[in-house]
Amino acid sequence: MTINRSYRKIKLQYIGRKEIRRINFTEASFKKMLLLSAIGLVVVLLAIFVTLLISSLPSIKAIGVGFIYGKTWDPVVDHYGGLPFLIGTLLTALLALIISIPFSLAVGLFLGEYFRSGVISGIFKNIIELLAAIPSVIYGFWGLFVLVPLVRSLETTLGVPPYGVGIFTSSIILAIMIIPYSVSLTAQVISLVPANLKEAAYSLGATRFEVIKNIILPYTRSGIFAGILLGLGRALGETMAVTMLIGNSHIIPTSIFSPGNTMASVIANEFTEATGDIYLSALIEMGLFLFVVTTIINVIGRRVIKRFSIN
Amino acid sequence: MTIEYRNIRNKLFKGIVIILTVICTLPLLLVLYRITKEGISAINWDFFVNLPKPVGEKGGGIANALVGSGLIILMASVFAIPLGISIGIYLSEFKKTKLAYFTLLSVDVLQGIPSIVIGIIIYLWVVKTMGHFSAVSGSIALSMMMLPAIIKSTEETLKLIPDTLKEASLSLGVPYYRTILKVILPAGITGILSGVILSVARVAGETAPLLFTAFGNPFMNTNITKPMSSLPSIIFNYAISPYEDWHKLAWGASFMLIAIILVLNIITKIAQRKWRVQF
Amino acid sequence: MKTFYAALVATTLLLSACGGGKTDETKTDNGKTEEPAIKEILGAGATFPFPYYSKLFDVYNNEKKIKVNYQSIGSGGGIKQLQSKTVDFGASDAPMSDEELKGSPSPIVHIPTCLGAVVVTYNIDGNPGLKMTSDIVADIFLGKITKWNDKRIKEINPDAKLPDLAISVVHRSDGSGTTYIFSDYLAKVSSTWNTKPGKGKSLDWPVGLGAKGNEGVSGLIKQTPGSIGYVELNYALQNKMPIASLKNKSGKFVTANLESTSAASNVDLPADLRVSLTDTDAPDGYPICSFTYLLVYKNQKYDTRTEAQAKGTVNLVWWVIHDGQKYAKDLDYAPLPEKAIKAAEANVKSVTFDNKPIL
Numbered sequence: 001m002t003i004n005r006s007y008r009k010i011k012l013q014y015i016g017r018k019e020i021r022r023i024n025f026t027e028a029s030f031k032k033m034l035l036l037s038a039i040g041l042v043v044v045l046l047a048i049f050v051t052l053l054i055s056s057l058p059s060i061k062a063i064g065v066g067f068i069y070g071k072t073w074d075p076v077v078d079h080y081g082g083l084p085f086l087i088g089t090l091l092t093a094l095l096a097l098i099i100s101i102p103f104s105l106a107v108g109l110f111l112g113e114y115f116r117s118g119v120i121s122g123i124f125k126n127i128i129e130l131l132a133a134i135p136s137v138i139y140g141f142w143g144l145f146v147l148v149p150l151v152r153s154l155e156t157t158l159g160v161p162p163y164g165v166g167i168f169t170s171s172i173i174l175a176i177m178i179i180p181y182s183v184s185l186t187a188q189v190i191s192l193v194p195a196n197l198k199e200a201a202y203s204l205g206a207t208r209f210e211v212i213k214n215i216i217l218p219y220t221r222s223g224i225f226a227g228i229l230l231g232l233g234r235a236l237g238e239t240m241a242v243t244m245l246i247g248n249s250h251i252i253p254t255s256i257f258s259p260g261n262t263m264a265s266v267i268a269n270e271f272t273e274a275t276g277d278i279y280l281s282a283l284i285e286m287g288l289f290l291f292v293v294t295t296i297i298n299v300i301g302r303r304v305i306k307r308f309s310i311n
Numbered sequence: 312m313t314i315e316y317r318n319i320r321n322k323l324f325k326g327i328v329i330i331l332t333v334i335c336t337l338p339l340l341l342v343l344y345r346i347t348k349e350g351i352s353a354i355n356w357d358f359f360v361n362l363p364k365p366v367g368e369k370g371g372g373i374a375n376a377l378v379g380s381g382l383i384i385l386m387a388s389v390f391a392i393p394l395g396i397s398i399g400i401y402l403s404e405f406k407k408t409k410l411a412y413f414t415l416l417s418v419d420v421l422q423g424i425p426s427i428v429i430g431i432i433i434y435l436w437v438v439k440t441m442g443h444f445s446a447v448s449g450s451i452a453l454s455m456m457m458l459p460a461i462i463k464s465t466e467e468t469l470k471l472i473p474d475t476l477k478e479a480s481l482s483l484g485v486p487y488y489r490t491i492l493k494v495i496l497p498a499g500i501t502g503i504l505s506g507v508i509l510s511v512a513r514v515a516g517e518t519a520p521l522l523f524t525a526f527g528n529p530f531m532n533t534n535i536t537k538p539m540s541s542l543p544s545i546i547f548n549y550a551i552s553p554y555e556d557w558h559k560l561a562w563g564a565s566f567m568l569i570a571i572i573l574v575l576n577i578i579t580k581i582a583q584r585k586w587r588v589q590f
Numbered sequence: 591m592k593t594f595y596a597a598l599v600a601t602t603l604l605l606s607a608c609g610g611g612k613t614d615e616t617k618t619d620n621g622k623t624e625e626p627a628i629k630e631i632l633g634a635g636a637t638f639p640f641p642y643y644s645k646l647f648d649v650y651n652n653e654k655k656i657k658v659n660y661q662s663i664g665s666g667g668g669i670k671q672l673q674s675k676t677v678d679f680g681a682s683d684a685p686m687s688d689e690e691l692k693g694s695p696s697p698i699v700h701i702p703t704c705l706g707a708v709v710v711t712y713n714i715d716g717n718p719g720l721k722m723t724s725d726i727v728a729d730i731f732l733g734k735i736t737k738w739n740d741k742r743i744k745e746i747n748p749d750a751k752l753p754d755l756a757i758s759v760v761h762r763s764d765g766s767g768t769t770y771i772f773s774d775y776l777a778k779v780s781s782t783w784n785t786k787p788g789k790g791k792s793l794d795w796p797v798g799l800g801a802k803g804n805e806g807v808s809g810l811i812k813q814t815p816g817s818i819g820y821v822e823l824n825y826a827l828q829n830k831m832p833i834a835s836l837k838n839k840s841g842k843f844v845t846a847n848l849e850s851t852s853a854a855s856n857v858d859l860p861a862d863l864r865v866s867l868t869d870t871d872a873p874d875g876y877p878i879c880s881f882t883y884l885l886v887y888k889n890q891k892y893d894t895r896t897e898a899q900a901k902g903t904v905n906l907v908w909w910v911i912h913d914g915q916k917y918a919k920d921l922d923y924a925p926l927p928e929k930a931i932k933a934a935e936a937n938v939k940s941v942t943f944d945n946k947p948i949l
Binding site for chain 2: 630644645647651660674676801806810828
């Protein structure tokens with residue numbers, strides 16, 4: 001019907017050269033608009049990078065590589081060393097990965113192999129997807145009132161300072177937040193394993209566990225790796241929940257129960273109040289670092305996915 | 312290895328997979344339970360129509376944040392939807408070009424940028440240029456975060472529409488732009504719409520990019536060039552405060568936010584199932 | 591990239607023009623006054639006086655129909671946002687340092703609004719009222735005293751039941767005037783503190799957890815057993831948190847309250863009002879108090895600022911140091927002493943627009 005209507009209108013318009021010229025012009029502008037919007041996006045991305053780079057120059061000039069290994073972040077004397085935050089970021093992200101990997105693998109197998117379709121699968125799939133829909137700030141809020149007291153009693157039992165907040169608490173919340181991202185990919189690649197491969201193994205008398213161990217996991221290795229990588233990208237840049245739960249301390253963490261700070265949480269805490277050009281610039285430099293690292297991770301991740309889906 | 316051992320191992324593994332999967336659903340249930348429990352008791356008439364009161368005075372509400380969130384997201388959608396759809400069309404129509412490759416790469420990169428970095432960028436681009444914090448800068452930040460989902464859903468939906476449809480239209484002499492706008496887009500509209508709704512649900516709870524852009528405002532404000540409050544930012548501010556009243560407001564606001572997000576997600580789910588693009 | 595930038599700026603301007611249009615419309619129904627009425631003033635800064643300011647600005651909105659949007663983002667943030675001209679006024683508990691004044695685009699005047707006290711508050715079982723000396727406070731925050739039942743705390747609190755519990759220090763994570771006042775005091779009384787970490791709005795803390803704002807610190811202390819931190823008096827009282835009494839210079843243990851805070855403010859004031867009141871000589875004075883300031887540019891004509899906006903800002907400040915003072919006591923802040931009001935008036939009057947005084 002839609003086509004009909006368009007057709008009729010065109011017939012009416014097909015009267016003179018003027019109209020044709022007008023249509024041709026609109027046609028050209030339409031294509032130009034599509035082209036411009038696509039170019040625009042690439043330009044915005046480049047502009048983000050250039051802006052971050054230019055704005056971090058004062059700090060790069062003033063501090064140089066000391067930014068990476070400097071241990072003290074002291075705005076009083078204008079000295080900015082990012083090591084505590086680098087360690088804090090890596091520690092929380094890695095810990096979150098370690099916690100999340102068994103879970104995301106299990107859910108991936110659950111959805112991609114054991115329960116591929118049906119009501120149960122649908123329910124669990126939706127629940128896991130909704131985990132990703134809950135805003136970071138709500139995870140932080142919930143963590144503050146539910147998780148922190150639990151972690152505190154654990155810490156009391158273990159005999160470490162019972163802060164409650166800290167690297168460990170943030171990592172648990174981060175793990176919950178990245179599971180859906182890893183799962184969506186893991187489940188997908190696991191379900192893509194060719195049936196004939198699996199059937200061949202079954203016909204040789206393999207149990208399901210053996211099929212998973214010897215066929216599915218080796219076959220999907222790169223896809224699972226990409227899922228983990230994307231989860232890592234997510235964990236590195238996550239801000240609000242971590243800011244609320246990590247304890248915001250500028251000391252290099254000495255254990256997983258120590259309070260700490262990640263790059264993102266430092267930016268969230270100090271960006272609006274950074275007096276002094278170098279201070280602000282040092283914070284932007286951390287933003288640049290996050291941008292570059294997450295970009296690299298994402299590009300590698302997508303490459304792996306692409307190669308997998310071509311296979 | 313006896314067959315019994317292998318069978319037990321097989322069953323054991325399946326059991327572990329199921330247990331771990333069930334554990335994974337616990338956080339969602341626990342979060343929803345706690346927020347519903349605390350949130351519902353915080354919600355009353357005052358909650359919707361009043362502004363926050365000074366500390367210690369009863370009967371404060373979050374009307375400013377509700378209106379603010381609504382406006383900021385509405386504006387973000389106005390920026391992001393046309394642009395996103397247009398880029399999506401380009402990607403599906405000219406997928407072989409070099410530009411399409413780079414654009415698609417940019418979409419992936421944009422999707423991965425931490426929201427706090429988007430906040431920094433919009434602070435440098437918009438807030439600094441305008442000279443003050445404003446709701447519109449927050450909307451621009453959110454619209455950047457909405458783009459990837461809209462572009463992807465547009466591109467993927469349009470990819471599913473068979474070329475024959477387009478060719479039929481073109482062969483009737485319908486100009487290209489009319490073919491796209493009147494034939495291709497309407498055919499894929501549900502897919503695109505569900506992408507849009509999902510992107511709204513995703514940014515509705517974003518806090519980090521609003522910290523340095525929309526800022527906050529204890530009063531009702533509908534002027535988009537002025538700072539504006541939003542649900543996530545008051546949840547953040549009230550959650551870390553020491554006051555019981557404010558915690559209550561934060562639970563209530565969290566409940567509202569979660570409810571909105573869940574409803575949007577469910578709408579998308581139904582839309583995807585019922586009106587899936589099929590040919 | 592340049593074109594993109596230009597396009598971006600253009601859209602923003604366009605949008606702001608639309609938004610501006612909208613406000614003009616609403617303005618007309620506000621009655622046709624001689625001078626265009628302003629509707630909103632934006633301020634940001636100290637969290638220390640936030641309970642007081644939020645009360646004040648609520649009253650101001652009811653009386654004058656002018657909305658003062660005050661965001662308590664910390665004193666450091668207040669100074670930063672004023673310097674980058676994103677707000678009409680800044681607020682800080684720490685007077686701006688000489689470097690900060692030098693780093694500002696034009697001269698800034700300090701207008702004190704009230705007096706507040708920073709108290710040491712904690713969370714241990716039963717919350718006994720503890721006494722503390724400056725040495726003990728310094729050593730706790732330096733991480734040298736790590737247990738609540740430490741010998742030195744026991745010595746001066748023989749009756750208190752002190753648990754065998756690790757001390758969790760809580761400090762500010764944002765740049766804060768409260769931190770400045772607290773560290774200014776510790777730097778005066780402890781030479782170790784003076785060399786490291788020193789005094790400032792953000793410090794390189796040797797131990798502890800960081801929390802955002804006075805709100806965040808009190809919130810975290812309430813949540814964490816065994817914790818200790820420093821907050822503005824009002825936050826501790828409102829949340830029914832225990833307060834340590836401190837030994838002042840004259841050797842007396844003093845609790846923070848209106849009288850002991852006022853007593854500490856009885857000093858000679860310099861013309862620019864940038865003064866430190868900590869470690870007072872007054873025998874009944876509480877040792878950690880300070881004025882808290884509003885900060886405005888001396889020359890209000892900058893960028894695209896209108897005279898109405900400048901006038902509105904100055905009128906607000908004038909109102910705060912006069913009519914606003916009566917709300918201070920209810921919220922446990924000490925009103926300004928007569929001397930300080932006189933000096934503050936002079937400062938407000940020195941504010942100009944286009945070289946003409948505004949008041």
